[in-house]
Amino acid sequence: MAVKIKTKNGLIDISNGVIATVVGSAATSNYGVVGMASKNAIRDGFDGILNRANYKRGVVVKSEDNRITVDVYIIVGYGLKISEVSRNVQDSVKFNLKNQLGIETKAVNVIVQSVKVLDE
């Protein structure tokens, strides 16, 4: 379901793909997030890092009364506090959806699909 915003000048319809891109960019701009992962790693036969055009494979958007719930699938660098990185992702996703798209978020579920060992 896409998100529709009715204004006095007409309708604004924001597709799930756009939401996924905003969510993906917000998530990956967080420190410690080294990539987005596919939500269907098995089906896509692919457990690597998604590129920007494929962010929507790592984001699930559900809408309800113009408020949305998003699931974000991320890969976090090893050696970082994963719970805190995830919390930061929740904050920034929520903020960017509100700030860029004017969408209220009901919940941001962060799924850490894998950790990547960074060479030191």
Add this chain to the structure above:
Amino acid sequence: MVLKEIDSKKFRDMVRVATHRLGRNAEFINSLNVFPVPDGDTGTNMNLTIESGAKAVAQNTSNSVGDLTESLAKGMLMGARGNSGVISSQLFRGVYKATQGMKTLNAQELANAFSNGVATAYKAVMKPVEGTILTVARIGAQEGANKANETDDVEEVMKAIVEGAKKALKTTPDLLPVLKQVGVVDSGGQGLLFIYEGFLEGILGEEFADRYQPDEGEMDEMINAMHHQSVQSQLSTQDIANGYCTEIMVDLTADAPHKKTFNLDEFREHLSQLGDSLLAVSDEEVAKVHIHTEHPGAIFAYGSQFGQLGKIKIDNMRIQHETIVNNSEENQENVDFAVIAVASGNGIRKLFESEGVNRIISGGQTMNPSTQDIIDSIKKSGAKKAIVMPNNGNIIMAAKQAAEVSDIPVGIVPTKTIAQGLTAMLSFDADDSLEDNVANMTDALDTVVSGEVTKANRDTTINEVEIHQDDYLGIVDGDIKIANTDLITTASSMVEKMLDEDSEIITVIYGRDSNKKEAQELVEAVKEKHDDLEFEIHDGGQPVYNFLISVE
């Protein structure tokens, strides 16, 4: 005297002073926080992070610097809070890696440690944003490395790092547009600078510098950032408790009737009772105040006791705020295209609603809704056109009758099971015509195989399956395929019959008479033979059916 190396005692001083210095200035850092989320918590987060590191250092009795950097890094990792906290923890993880096993640090080793910290910190981010704490750390480390090539004095190297960091902090607004827009330097970068300055003071053995006194330019930055934070928080206008943004300057050198002696702490203390968002700074000659209050007059009256009032500015924030909010107001209206589904069970209701179904008529299996129930629901939706999904073979007729007598165009998608209804809904597009939607949604029904597990209420034989009372029955697309006394066996053999080579996802919705544990047992049983499939489990809360299962 030239200081050639940092021993464990010196290092403990560095950490202690840095922690103290950051802690004293956490509020100031908070006030600068506009990026990445303007929530005013950078200072608090960094402070908690380094405090956790400092605590670990204090508990470690080792007299080797390498052991202490390890404790610092581990403590910061455990206590990392917020983006800036996570970054600093990683920075010091790099410092620890470069100093492993070292009893003391000389100038070169100190510079290397910071360089390695920066290298490590940059690795854990996809797109490093410049103009943040990362930039400050990087330039600081560079200057330190350059200095270490010239001298073996650790004081000089640390000084160079601080100077580099300071210089980099000033450039952050040029690198990160949002900082320039708001007119502040980066809060995390400022926090790191405080830490570095603390390190330097620890090395020099200076008295602790007390709370950092922001100068007038920095005060403007703090005011800008504070307003940015509060605009973004999207309060409703009537929630603004203190409506006037008031700024005054007091010329402390000027004469005033009954002039009182100025003391910044008392001054702050008094003003803080008159409003919120207080910022106050002063030097020998002038005091500057920013406050949100309901009584600007009281601020003037108080300020004028200490000298003459200079620049005065008052903004009515309610009016400003209304303008901002009105611009972004979104009007919602009734749907003109309604989707109505028949379902029972709270969980299933929610699944349908999350897919965009507007109204749910409760029913299915034992309690079929009447034609009248469906007509009422169509009317109540207030829509101009509607789609009805009966989700049960026995309700399709009633739905069709309701469609015929309805005042608005109504399409029926002949869904026979909940699983079909959930799948059909994925093909719904409110912008398409009624006919196209019915066609698309009906097409989608073929992609799903539905299975239901329930309990037999009498002995019988159907489709050559012998059934005893209280057996569990596996029903695939309406036909009884299996009967067994064990729930999981029934369900897993039923799933076997539903699979073909194109099957990808199995969704299990457990009902009121089952629980999540049983659903997981079922999934495990099927997984044993088919580990290439994906499984979803939902709490449907439906009566009668222990499991509703769909295979797509």
